[in-house]
Amino acid sequence: MPKTVAVVAMPGVQLLDVSGPLDVFAQANIEAGKEFYALKVIGCRRGPIRSSSGARLLPDGIACEWSERVDTLLVAGAPNAKEITLSPRVLTWLRTMAVRSRRYGSICTGAFALAATGLLDGRHVTTHWAAAEDLARVFPTLRIDEEALYVRDGKLRTAAGVTAGLDLALALVEEDLGRDIAKQVAAQLVMYFKRPGGQLQFSRKGESRPMGRSVLQELQRWVAATPDLDHSIASMAKRAGLSPRHFARLFHAEVGITPAVWLEAARVTTARTLLENGHDTPKLVASKCGFANADTLRRTFKKHVGVTPAEYRKQHALPLQ
DSSP: OOEEEEEEETTTTTHHHHHHHHHHHHHHHHTTOOEEEEEEEESSSSSSSETTSEEOOSSSTTTOOOOOOOSSSEEOTTTTGOOOOOOOOHHHHHHHHHHHSEEEEOOOOOOOHHHHTTTTTTTOOOOOOOHHHHHHHHHHOEEEEEEEEEEEETEEEEETTTTTTHHHHHHHHHHHOOHHHHHHHHHHOOOOOOOOSOGGOOOOOOOOOOOOOHHHHHHHHHHOOOOSOOOOOHHHHHHSOOOOOHHHHHHHHHHHHHHHHHHHHHHHHHHHHHHHOOOOOOHHHHHHHHHHHHHHHHHHHHHHHSSEEEEEEEHHHOOOO
């Protein structure tokens, strides 16, 4: 009998969170030469499901009414997932079906709905990098990995933002049908079998607007415009018209991190821009960003972004004209 994969789609669901994984499983059926997976979309209430793009989905069943056994239960995300409150009946149904399934999980911000069932308490999970802080605030017992594309914790599987749902689905196909079939699926869908790096290469958290009082914001803009200069605590304090000790204390209090940590992140941000838009050598990028040498750039960049500068350029650089 085919294994039922059910994707729960809440109102305003991100369409790719549903269609992406389902296409992976559908292609796996083709590569396997049989219907290994039976694919279902479950709505949270009667009627078509309006997605965030405006397209409508016709569900195969409705939560609270669906009683057939589910092998793999996944909850798809929505851009406003943290603001969506599912009814107690739906949450009870979701918890019951997840416990009965062979495995269950969430895609992107679907983690908010799944966490509301209590099933994720104390568990190791991931979600979209931009939603991780909100998820941690609402559900403080979760152990959230902001870097991972997907995380496996027992029978629980969680995927990061949107297209990471395809990575998760492919990993599930590999679990079920083996590496060869999974590789064939990846080739047909023109996607990575194992995508290099994690979410950090897509995160823009380190590129927030200048913070703090005006003198600190002015300093941050100046440093961001001149990352190649020797920005010591003393020089930055002098620029702000403060003593080094007072400057360091004030910066940490109003920006939330030390000047040194902020400076390192600002230099990495500049390096990302150069790697995306130009074709400078690693040595020249390091020089323009204020790093001592290409090796220092490589180590610092990988710490912040999760991949090396060379890998980042390969994935994100504009093509040569």
